[in-house]
Amino acid sequence: MKELLAGSVEDSGSTHIVAVDARVAREASKSPTLGFSADFVTAGPVGADVIRPGDTLSLTIWENVDDGLLTNQGLNATGLSELQVDDEGFIFVPYAGRIRATGNTPDALRLAITDKLKDQTPDPQVLVARAAGDGATVSVLGNTGAQGVFPIERPTRTLSAMLARAGGVAVDPETAQITVTRHGRTGSVWLKDLYSNPRMDIALRGGDVILVEKDTRTFTALGATGAQTRIDFDTPNLTALEAIARVGGLNTNLADPKGVFILRDEPAPVAAAVLRKPGLQGSQRMAYVLDLTQPDGIFNARDFVIRDGDTIYVTEAPYVQWQKTLSVLTGTASSANAISSVAGGG
Incomplete structure (x- = not known):
């Protein structure tokens, strides 16, 4: 932990070390949400019988x-x-x-x-x-039951209906992301939000391109955790507590529950809100520290949302580091004794 703290801005380093409390968890968890802009949402269903070029x-x-x-x-x-x-x-x-x-x-x-x-x-x-011809069709690509060009007809004038027409999604619905491109503009939505929020079930237009893909976000776990690896997200929103559980929790023999770090490059607006320093320019290196021994530490970990590219680093407990040092010293002494024994026997 000392090595990480030594790189803080306060010690002329480049990383802001921030202890996570309820306010920090709230500010650091703000991130752009998926959804369609007003241009997509307010467009009403097209008349399925209106003739267009290409029909x-x-x-x-x-x-x-x-x-x-x-x-x-x-x-x-x-x-x-x-x-x-x-x-x-x-x-x-x-x-x-x-x-x-x-x-x-x-x-x-x-x-x-x-x-x-x-x-x-x-x-x-x-x-x-x-x-229906070229002027009244959409292209459906990616992880669907059937890819292809489909006509906009009366039963398929909305996004959810067209996805059903294409055989549905072929990936886990929890991590399925739907992107629609229209006249150079793009909007995306999680599949589960598409069905839970009727406003996201937008009306389609001729020439729309619908892409269905699996969530590609990941985070990395290092240090005294149950696994040290890169992990895929399995839900649109993943908290620090859930992420730690995903990698098998803290290693009970090694981990320091006071030293759970979340490392990320934070956009300037979020960093300014977290640090209470208006006017910050450019992304900021942040090391958020969770102390799971505090009464509200678990709650803060539950409320802190992990983002794409985050690194979770769990430090070793001080006694583990002392044991390693002692082991080195003991090992050196044992080797010296062994050499002396051999020399004396010769």
Whole structure:
């Protein structure tokens, strides 16, 4: 512990040593939470029948004459399939010309086509059907049951519905993170928050990219703990007490419960609040110290939230260090005695 304390700012070092109390635990646990911005949240569901560039339409036109403009001899109906809406939002219909389709529902487009044809053929009847195309699809990537491009249809106009359409998530729901990219803007949410907070179940837009991935955050445990290794997070919020438990707790034969350190580079706003030093610039090296022998030490450890990249270091108890020193001295004396015995025997 002395070596760590020697590197403190007070001793001309570069690390701020901070004893954790209730206030420090509260301030140091503030971190950006996942969620979608207002632009995502306030966007209402799109009309599933609104036509967009890239959509594919099919038309059926009935004419009330035996020899119509579009129909073959002996037929009174003709079908025009796979009419793709161009980038400018138009389609071409024989004898009706270029007609704007974008922004219309199939029924509104039907009326527009009928109006164009009625002066050329008596009482035309038009049916418009829309199949979702490039303009009304989203891409689903990552750890899902099925990756691919899926159309936005009436049952799949929201994020949760589209995830279900893609076969659900293929990772532990506790650590699944959902990211949506739209027109260069990105928002992320934990899967469990998506289902617990209806506001996070955002309406989708054509061109959205949905990425499902496992939580990649880790922390490192060193010193007198049950394990010295790098550990993956298994929950969106992990406290110091839970992190210590994850690595097998403190080594009862070695650990000093007064010397549990959490080491991190703290952003300037958080460091300023913890240290009560407004105006700090740049990230600050922080060593938070938990004393688990104090009455509220366990509570503070329970309230202190671990962040990605943290290092938990548990120091050795003073008597352990003394035992090591004594062992070295005893070992040296034993070796000297052994050499003397050999020399005397020779």
